[in-house]
Amino acid sequence: MSLMTAETFIELRRQFHQIPEPGFAEVKTQQLILSYLASLPSHRLQIKTWRTGILVKVPGRNPRRCIGYRADMDGLPIREETSYGFQSRHEGYMHACGHDMHMAIALGILTHFVHHPIDDDLLFVFQPAEEGPGGALPMLESEPFRAWKPDLIFALHIAPEYPVGTIATRPGILFANTSELFIDLTGTSGHAALPHRANDMVIAASQLAIQLQSIVSRNIDPLDSVVLTIGKMEAGTKQNVIAGTARLEGTIRTLSAEAMEKVKDRIKSIVRGIEVGFGCEASIDWGANYCQVYNHPDITRAFMEWFPSETGYQLIKCREAMTGEDFGYFLSEIPGMMFWLGVETPYGLHHPKIEPNENAIPVAIDVMTRYFHHLSGNHRPAQP
Numbered sequence: 085m086s087l088m089t090a091e092t093f094i095e096l097r098r099q100f101h102q103i104p105e106p107g108f109a110e111v112k113t114q115q116l117i118l119s120y121l122a123s124l125p126s127h128r129l130q131i132k133t134w135r136t137g138i139l140v141k142v143p144g145r146n147p148r149r150c151i152g153y154r155a156d157m158d159g160l161p162i163r164e165e166t167s168y169g170f171q172s173r174h175e176g177y178m179h180a181c182g183h184d185m186h187m188a189i190a191l192g193i194l195t196h197f198v199h200h201p202i203d204d205d206l207l208f209v210f211q212p213a214e215e216g217p218g219g220a221l222p223m224l225e226s227e228p229f230r231a232w233k234p235d236l237i238f239a240l241h242i243a244p245e246y247p248v249g250t251i252a253t254r255p256g257i258l259f260a261n262t263s264e265l266f267i268d269l270t271g272t273s274g275h276a277a278l279p280h281r282a283n284d285m286v287i288a289a290s291q292l293a294i295q296l297q298s299i300v301s302r303n304i305d306p307l308d309s310v311v312l313t314i315g316k317m318e319a320g321t322k323q324n325v326i327a328g329t330a331r332l333e334g335t336i337r338t339l340s341a342e343a344m345e346k347v348k349d350r351i352k353s354i355v356r357g358i359e360v361g362f363g364c365e366a367s368i369d370w371g372a373n374y375c376q377v378y379n380h381p382d383i384t385r386a387f388m389e390w391f392p393s394e395t396g397y398q399l400i401k402c403r404e405a406m407t408g409e410d411f412g413y414f415l416s417e418i419p420g421m422m423f424w425l426g427v428e429t430p431y432g433l434h435h436p437k438i439e440p441n442e443n444a445i446p447v448a449i450d451v452m453t454r455y456f457h458h459l460s461g462n463h464r465p466a467q468p
C-alpha cells in the first residue's frame with residue numbers, strides 16, 4: 085500500500101487511541117467510524133448501526149457469497165503510561181489491547197475494497213464490548229447481523245511478542261474458554277484493637293485467594309491447560325477498622341469446556357469452606373463467559389498455505405494461548421479464522437506502557453486485501 089494511504093490509517097489509529105471507551109459506551113468511537121465512512125463514496129457502502137457497533141457492507145460485482153471481517157472497539161480501565169504525544173484523553177481508560185489498531189486496519193481494508201470491488205460481498209463488523217461484558221454474542225443474534233450474516237469470517241489480534249511482518253495462527257483452538265469471576269464476602273467490621281468482636285474479611289479473602297490457587301495445581305490434570313487469576317482484591321475502609329466486606333475479581337481460562345466446569349465446581353466448594361470456616365456470607369458471580377476461539381481447520385490450513393507463497397511476510401504456526409476473545413462466538417456459527425499480527429513491543433497486552441509498532445497496520449491491510457482478492461478469485465491491482 086502507498087505510504088500516503090498507510091499514514092491515513094496510522095492517523096486514524098491515533099485518533100481512536102485518544103478516545104478509549106468501555107464496552108457498550110463506544111459512542112465517540114462509533115461516531116469517528118461513521119464520520120470516516122461518510123468521506124467514502126456512499127453508493128459503494130451500506131451501513132447499519134447496532135447499539136454502539138456498526139455493520140458495513142461493501143457490495144460485490146457479482147456476489148456468490150459474503151466474506152466477513154470483524155474488529156473490536158472498546159478500551160480498558162487502565163491509566164496510560166506510554167510516551168505517546170497522542171495519549172488517551174479519557175482519564176483512567178486506555179486502548180491497551182490494540183482495538184485502536186484493529187479498527188484502523190478494518191477501515192484500511194474496507195477503503196481498499198470501496199475503490200477496488202471484488203465479485204463477493206464484504207461485511208465489516210465493528211463490534212463493541214470485547215473486553216466485557218461481550219458484544220459478539222448479542223451482535224451475532226441481532227436482527228441487523230442476521231440479515232447480513234456472512235458465509236465466512238476473519239479477524240486478527242495484535243501480538244506484542246512477534247516482529248512486524250509476522251503473523252501467527254493455527255488450525256483448531258487458538259484462544260481459551262473464559263469466565264469472569266467475582267466473589268463477595270460479608271463478615272462483621274469492628275475496632276482494629278478488638279478482633280474477637282469482629283469477623284475479619286481481609287483474612288478470609290487472603291485465605292480464599294491462596295486456596296483458589298490450589299485448584300490448578302491439585303485438581304486439574306497436569307496435561308490440561310487452566311489459568312485462574314485474581315486480578316483485583318478489595319477489602320475494608322480504613323487501617324484501624326477491621327474489614328467487614330471483601331471482594332475478589334478474577335478470570336478463569338481453560339482449553340476445554342469440561343475443565344471450566346470442574347474449576348467452577350471447585351471454586352464453589354472452596355468458597356463454601358470459607359463461609360463455614362470464617363462464619364461469613366459469600367456470593368459468586370461468573371460475569372461474562374466466552375467460548376474458545378476455534379479456527380476452522382480447512383480454512384486455516386488453506387490460509388496458511390496461501391500466505392507464504394503470496395506475501396513477503398513470515399508465518400508462524402503458534403501454540404494455543406490462554407487469552408480469550410468473544411470472536412469465538414462468531415466462529416461457533418460461521419466458518420473462519422483469527423490470527424495474531426506481530427506488533428513487536430516489549431510490553432504485553434493490557435500493560436499501561438504498551439506501544440504497538442504502527443508499521444503493522446499497512447502489513448495487515450496488505451495481507452487481508454490480498455487474501456480477499458484471492459478468495460474471491462479476483463486479481464488484486466498492483467497499487468491499492
Ligand SMILES: CC(=O)N[C@@H](CCC[C@H](N)C(=O)O)C(=O)O
Nearest residue numbers: 215216262263264335407408409
Ligand atoms: C485478547 C484479550 O486480552 N482478551 C481479553 C478478553 C477478556 C474476557 C473477559 N473479560 C475475562 O476477563 O474473562 C482477555 O483478558 O483475554
